Amino acid sequence: MKICIYGAGAIGGYLGVQLARAGVDVSLVARGAHLAAMRANGLKLLIGDEERVVHPRCTDDPSELGPQDFVIICLxxxxxxxxxxxxxxLLGPQTRIVTAVNGIPYWYFYKHGGALEGSTLESIDPGGRQWRExxxxRAIGCIVYPATEIEAPGxxxxxxxxxxxxxxxxxxxTEDVQRLSEVFTRAGMQAPVLDRIRDEIWLKLWGNVCxxxxxxxxxxxxxxxxxxxxTRALSKAIMLEAQAIAESFGVKFRVDVDRRIEGARKVGAHKTSMLQDLERSRPMEIDPLVTVVQEMGRLTRIPTPSLDAVLALxxxxxxxxxxxxxxxLPAPEAKIPAVA
Structure with a gap:
């Protein structure tokens, strides 16, 4: 089995080490100082006091790698x-693409059913290019729950x-998703196969959106x-708006909003990825985490006043x-009641 991890940053690097240690033919696409360090010294993963080092094939030119069985997008x-x-x-006739990304993936309305079947979302897939190209x-959904970070290049x-x-x-x-799950499990990770992957996508996005x-x-x-x-009340208001949108698509939430917020609180003094990006002057994931929910609200005509305000800011x-x-997009103009 040949697996390419496209975007071997914090999550992609973690996957790369785990899969390489399990004997998988894994290749990493990266760039810059991180790529140079991996080529020179291998890719190092620190887990507690343990240090794991592997030497997978690394490149910034995917044409060197040829068609893969799975391409895991970690960008x-x-x-x-x-x-x-x-x-x-990287894409042969049978290649599957695993979207290990935050937010709503480009394929969301594929095999979805209903009036929006086959629709694309401009905020995450401008012009529908991902859908077409x-x-x-090819898509397999994947939700990323681990927290990792690049401590230094490589x-x-x-x-x-x-x-x-x-x-x-x-x-x-399918056989493809079962094979991938088995490989992840052999590499020391949990990868349950879900028959309602969109429920899990929304469960994670539910917290991210606010x-x-x-x-x-x-x-x-x-x-x-x-x-x-x-701020807890504001977060809850945004989450309830998102929940109404998701449920209009048939999504089922296995926990209620207060339990989801409480779960986030128990994580502790953790900085979200968007705050980390702001502090490190990296492009911020506004569209896949927030704008897309607003776009889906407009599609379903479900108002999102709290989300609109926070998104604008x-x-x-x-x-x-x-x-x-x-x-x-600007929020709809508020209707001011007439004074008698």
Whole structure:
């Protein structure tokens, strides 16, 4: 089995080490100082006091690798469209694409059913290019729960977690998704195969849609946001708006909103990925985590006033920092009741 990890950063590097140690023929696509360090010294993973080093094939030119059985995309979601041409040499007739990204994936409405079957979402897939060039038929969904970080070029530190739930857009338990789950399990990770992968996508996005932008605006950690009554209330309001949208698509939430917020609070003094990106001057994942929910709200005509307000603020904050160049739609004008 040949697996290419496209975007061997914190999560991709963690996967690369684990899969290589399990004997998988794994290749990593990376760039810059991180790639140079991996080529020179191997890829190092720090888990507690343990140090794991592997020497997988690493490149910034995917054409060197040839067609793969699986391509695991570990890029930030807003970066995918920019590398579609470079990915093509990796795609053979049977290649499956595993979307290990935050937020709503490009294939969301494939095998979805209903009025929006086959629709694309402009905020995450401009012009529908991912849909056309990667094709939804190749897609396998993957939710990323571990927390990892690049401690230095070529060095990944594992913070917590090992779960990567997988699922076909159709809900079928296919041979491909079972094979991938078995490989992940052999590599020391949990990869349950789900027949309702969209439920799990929304469960993770449910927290990201509010906690990420609120943290970027306030610079507060999860424990503070979820404990302080005003920011907890704002987060809950955004989550309820997102829940209404998701449930209109048939999504089922296995926990209620207060339990989801409480789970985030118990993570402790953790900085969200969006706050980390702001502090490190990296492009911020506003569209796949927040704008896309607003877009889906417009499609379903479900109002999102709390989300609209926070999205407008965080987008402007990111633009001032030079970390976002997207377009956010203004919220609908409020109707002021007439005075008798």
């Amino acid at each position: 930030k979601a807003h970066s995918i469209t920019g590398v579609l041409e470079q990915m093509q040499p 990667l094709t939804p038929q 060095v990944i530190r594992h913070v917590y977690g090992d779960r990567f739930p997988l699922g076909e857009p159709s809900g079928e338990i 906690l990420n932008p609120v943290s970027a605006l306030t610079h507060a950690t999860l424990d503070v946001i979820c404990s302080d009554p005003p 965080v987008a402007q904050r990111a633009k001032i920092a030079g970390l976002y160049d997207g377009t956010v």
